[in-house]
Amino acid sequence: MTTIPSNLRRVLRREPRVRPTTEPVAAPPERVEAPPVEIAPNDPLIAYFSGATGAVDIGALQLDSPALEGLREAGIKLVVPLVSQGELIGLLNLGPRRSEQEYSADDRKLLNDLAGHAAPAVRVAQLVREQEAEVRQRERIEQELRVAQLIQQQFLPQELPQLAGWQVAAYYGPAREVGGDFYDFIKLPDDQIGIVVGDVTDKGVPAALVMATTHSILRAEAPRLLAPSEVLTRVNNLLVEEMPAHMFVTCLYAVLDPASGRLRYANAGHNVPYVSTEGGVTELRATGMPLGLLPEMTYEEKEATLAPGDTVLLHSDGLAEAHNPEREMFGFPRVASLTGEASDGEVLIDRLLKELQEFTGPGVEQEDDITLVTIGRRAARAAPKEKAERQLATFEVASEPGNERLAIDQVAEAVAGLGLAGQRLERLKTAVGEATMNAIEHGNGNRPELPVEVTVVTDDTDLTVRITDQGGDRGALPDVETPDLEAKLAGLQTPRGWGLFLIQNMVDRLETAVNEHHHTIELVMHLKEEPDARS
Amino acid sequence: MPGAEFRAEVREHASTGVIDLHGEINLGADQALLAAYDAAVRDDPRTVVLNFAQVEYINSTGIALIVGLLARARKEHRTVRAFGLNEHYRQIFAITRLSDFMGIYADEDSAVSATVST
Numbered sequence: 088m089t090t091i092p093s094n095l096r097r098v099l100r101r102e103p104r105v106r107p108t109t110e111p112v113a114a115p116p117e118r119v120e121a122p123p124v125e126i127a128p129n130d131p132l133i134a135y136f137s138g139a140t141g142a143v144d145i146g147a148l149q150l151d152s153p154a155l156e157g158l159r160e161a162g163i164k165l166v167v168p169l170v171s172q173g174e175l176i177g178l179l180n181l182g183p184r185r186s187e188q189e190y191s192a193d194d195r196k197l198l199n200d201l202a203g204h205a206a207p208a209v210r211v212a213q214l215v216r217e218q219e220a221e222v223r224q225r226e227r228i229e230q231e232l233r234v235a236q237l238i239q240q241q242f243l244p245q246e247l248p249q250l251a252g253w254q255v256a257a258y259y260g261p262a263r264e265v266g267g268d269f270y271d272f273i274k275l276p277d278d279q280i281g282i283v284v285g286d287v288t289d290k291g292v293p294a295a296l297v298m299a300t301t302h303s304i305l306r307a308e309a310p311r312l313l314a315p316s317e318v319l320t321r322v323n324n325l326l327v328e329e330m331p332a333h334m335f336v337t338c339l340y341a342v343l344d345p346a347s348g349r350l351r352y353a354n355a356g357h358n359v360p361y362v363s364t365e366g367g368v369t370e371l372r373a374t375g376m377p378l379g380l381l382p383e384m385t386y387e388e389k390e391a392t393l394a395p396g397d398t399v400l401l402h403s404d405g406l407a408e409a410h411n412p413e414r415e416m417f418g419f420p421r422v423a424s425l426t427g428e429a430s431d432g433e434v435l436i437d438r439l440l441k442e443l444q445e446f447t448g449p450g451v452e453q454e455d456d457i458t459l460v461t462i463g464r465r466a467a468r469a470a471p472k473e474k475a476e477r478q479l480a481t482f483e484v485a486s487e488p489g490n491e492r493l494a495i496d497q498v499a500e501a502v503a504g505l506g507l508a509g510q511r512l513e514r515l516k517t518a519v520g521e522a523t524m525n526a527i528e529h530g531n532g533n534r535p536e537l538p539v540e541v542t543v544v545t546d547d548t549d550l551t552v553r554i555t556d557q558g559g560d561r562g563a564l565p566d567v568e569t570p571d572l573e574a575k576l577a578g579l580q581t582p583r584g585w586g587l588f589l590i591q592n593m594v595d596r597l598e599t600a601v602n603e604h605h606h607t608i609e610l611v612m613h614l615k616e617e618p619d620a621r622s
Numbered sequence: 623m624p625g626a627e628f629r630a631e632v633r634e635h636a637s638t639g640v641i642d643l644h645g646e647i648n649l650g651a652d653q654a655l656l657a658a659y660d661a662a663v664r665d666d667p668r669t670v671v672l673n674f675a676q677v678e679y680i681n682s683t684g685i686a687l688i689v690g691l692l693a694r695a696r697k698e699h700r701t702v703r704a705f706g707l708n709e710h711y712r713q714i715f716a717i718t719r720l721s722d723f724m725g726i727y728a729d730e731d732s733a734v735s736a737t738v739s740t
Contacts, residue, residue, distance in 0.1 A: 488649065492679070513710035521682055572719045575689050576696055582689035585682035585718060592717045 122161050124180075126154040136168040137175040141199040142190070143168065165190050167202045171210035179205075231292050235265040238295035242302045248272045248280055250345045251599040254398075254463040256432040258440065260405070261456050267294030267336070268403045268456035269302055273309045275342060278601075281309045281318075284357060284401040284460055285338035285378075293331060300329060301336050301378065315340045315353035316375075316388035323355065323378045323386075330379035337377045339401055346601050348393040348464055353386040358407065358419075361426040362391065363398045363435070368427040371399070396466035400426045400435060405457035411446050432461025476544045479505075483538035484523065486531035486556075491523035494541050498552055501543040505550060505614055515552070515612050518593035521586045522554045522608045530556025530606050549595075550614055555607040567591045626678050630658035638734050639667045644676040647684030655687055659694070668700060671733045672724075675706030685718055692724055701725075705733040 126132060132152040136143065143166045145158055158166065158180065167179040179202060184190060190198075239261060247255045257270060267287025275281050283305055287294040301322065308321045319340055326336065339360060341352035352360075356377035362369045375386035393399065402422060409417045425442060429435030436459050443457075480501035484490045495516045507515065523539055531537035540555040567587045574580040591597050596611035628651035631642045639662030647655070662670050672688075680688075695702045705727040707715060715721040727733035 491681070492646075510710060510713070514713075517681075517710070517714070520679075524681060524683075570718070572689070572723070576693045576723060578693055578697070581686075582693065583683070583686040585685045589682050589685070589714070589717070 124154060124157040124161055124163075126157075130154045132158075133175060136166065136178065137170065137173075139168050142166070142195045142202075144190075165195075165198070167198045169202050169206040169209055171206040174210075176206060176210050176213060232263070232265060235290075235292045235295040236261060238292070238299055239265055239267075239269070242269060242271075242299055244270070244272055248274075250280065251601070252465050253345055254432050254461070254465060256436055256459075256461045256463075258436045258457070258459040260440075260453065260458075262290075262405065262453045264290050265295065266290050266405065266456035267298045268405065268458040269298045270401070270458050270460050271302060271305065273306060275310050275313065277344070278346065279313075279342055279344050281305075282341045282343060282401065282460065282462060283309075283338065284403060284458055285336055286357065286403045286456070286458075287334065287336045289334050293334065297326075297330065297334055297336060297379075301326060301338065305338075305340070309340070313342065314388060315342055315351050316386040319353045319355050319375060319378065319386040320384065323376075323384050324382055326379040327382045335377040335379045341371075341399075341401075343393075343462060348395075348397075349390065350393055350399070350462075351388060351390045353388045355384075355386060358402055358404055360399050360401045361423050362393070363400070363426050363429065364394065365396060368423050370423075393462070393464045395464050398426070398429070398432050398435060398461055398463035400432075401458075401460040401462075402439075403456060403458040405453070405455035406439060406443060406459065409443055409447055409454055409457075412448055412451070417443060417446050432463040435461055476546050479543040479545060481540070481542045483540050484527075485535045486527040486533055486537045486539060487535050488524075488527065488533060490527060490539075491520040494523040494539070494554070495520045498541065498543055502545075502550055505545060507550065507612065507614070511612060514593040515550070515610065518590045518610045519552055519554070521590045521593075522552075522610060525586055525608070526554050526556035526558075526606075530558030532558075545614065548614060550612045552610045553607050554610070555605050557604060558606045559602050559604045567597075628654055630654050632658050632661040634665070634667075635671070635730065635734050637667055638669045638671055639663060639665075640671045640673060640730065640734070642673045642676065646679040646681075647677060647687060648679070648681045649683045651684060652687055655691060659691055663698070663700065669734075669736075670695060670700055670702050671730070672702065672704045673706050673730065674704055674708075674711065677706075677711070680711055680714070685714070685720070688720065688724075692720070696723075703727055703733040703736065705729055 130152050131150050132154045135148070135150060145155065145163050145166055148155060161180075162182045163180045164183050165181040167181070168175055169177040169179065179198065181190075181198075243259055244257070247257060255272070259268065259270065261268070267289060269283070269285050271281075271283040273281035273283065285298070285301060287297045287301070289297075304322050304325050305318070309318050312318045312321060319338065322338075336355070337357040338355040339352065339357040340355075341350055343350050352371055352373055353375060354373040355375045360371040362371060371389065371391060373387040373389045376384045400422070407417055407419045407422050421442070422439065425439055426435060429438050439459060480497060482497055484493045498519045499512065499516055502512070502515070523541070526539040527533060531539060537557050542553045544551050544553070570584050570588055571580060575582050590610070594610045595613045598609040598611070600607045600609065626645035628643070628645040628647060630644065633640050633642070641658045641662050659670065692702050703725040704715075706729075707726060712721070712726060715724070715726060725733070725736065727736070
């Protein structure tokens, strides 16, 4: 027996036998429940009852119907169809009369009247029940969406990595029915950084859970294995064992060495990243199967070097595969072309989202999650090469406490002819002093045999002082934070920690460059500036 | 390179401890500055005034020493005022917000009497 409309089955199961109307009303009714009888939707009995005009005597009925047999076996003698607005919504099933007499014409009339009144009431009750079930279902779905969103947000980075000389930007826009997009930045040894963009097939809580698992495995394996292809191979093997049926994960994993611009990457079936370069837009192609489908997959590993001014765009398919009302796709060529037009990553993300909005039209619900991550190598350092840079001085000081005064005096002497106004010169001197102190103490560890190199150059627009120590292994400068003076005065923090803050507030621009052996801090003062409001 | 060595002299002016600072305020000034402060508060004045007129150089370590001194004075419920700062160090005291916690005055009389604020 297959299924029957659920409302019909409910009636069959719950209706007690109707008792003869001649029974004394005061006597407690003896309720005997007929065993449920399943009626298949294609059983001819349904059509027969739908068209019946009143109570039907089961014994006399001639139909090739399994359900009819079932009713007879259950001891049903008379069936009164409950029909509301032409639709069969239930049956009143009656066994034999207790008097063992046949149902009379009066009984049948009474039952027919009863059915005529009961049917609309039962229908209303059914509708209310259906409505309540729908509300509960909607609430359950909404709750699931909230859970999915919560899981998703839990695993997205709270902040972007700060890399000296690089601009990192990211956008994550969940669809209402949250998809399985994710991205991540993973700190790796040697100041390298792992960059992840992925997309789990499916939506909602299952996708969010797979995303969380993938995220955790990546975080655990990336710092250990380093090579992107090995990381994806390992993640795939671990995921295959846990992946629910019909689900998989596409994932692009790249490792950036900020010092050199070297980017190694492997791709598990994710969208191909685009790179905006001086010579146009290029693609970072590498082959590999999505994660979680088959064990022992291998992933091609490729490498690119990002030059100053280059920007990489990693993107999920919520962007390129978005549709307009004419069902046309936003398309990968458009994403590539826009990548080539933007001046930097943040501008690129804004532009892509603006173009997408214009393409899909106003008020259109987003089809899928959209994730965009850009990694741009700043072009600023290339500028001095373009302009004629004139060296004003270059000298070394030994790494001994107090020698910053030597550096200050020599820089002041070197810039004497540039017309740096009094207060701005004082600012530069303070910045040079602090930067040299840092180089002596933190870069060279107060070891007198290690020199601090100081170079003063100008391109007639800017004055740049480069202070280099031998501490390339200490990486780029940390973020400059404003010291909390209240906490220091309350004795809750050390009174120290003013150096970087001072430097940043003294100069017009502060940059750092790091390589394997050297750490350079660049102090830039504009020469042809409007009078500085700060000076 | 040894710079102008730091030294500090303490005197009293109208029941206020005045510390005349000389030379460079850097790491090397630590002990002398503390000793000067101890001397200045020996008679438990409510106010200590720092004279920066003869100071040639203050680096970030020097700023930290002044913050430490100010923290101690606040713990002892003393007021610290300053005068004699040149324009550059006035700016640095403003950027570091030291001037929010230490009145900066044009000269000694104003600082001691605290009637004229600049």
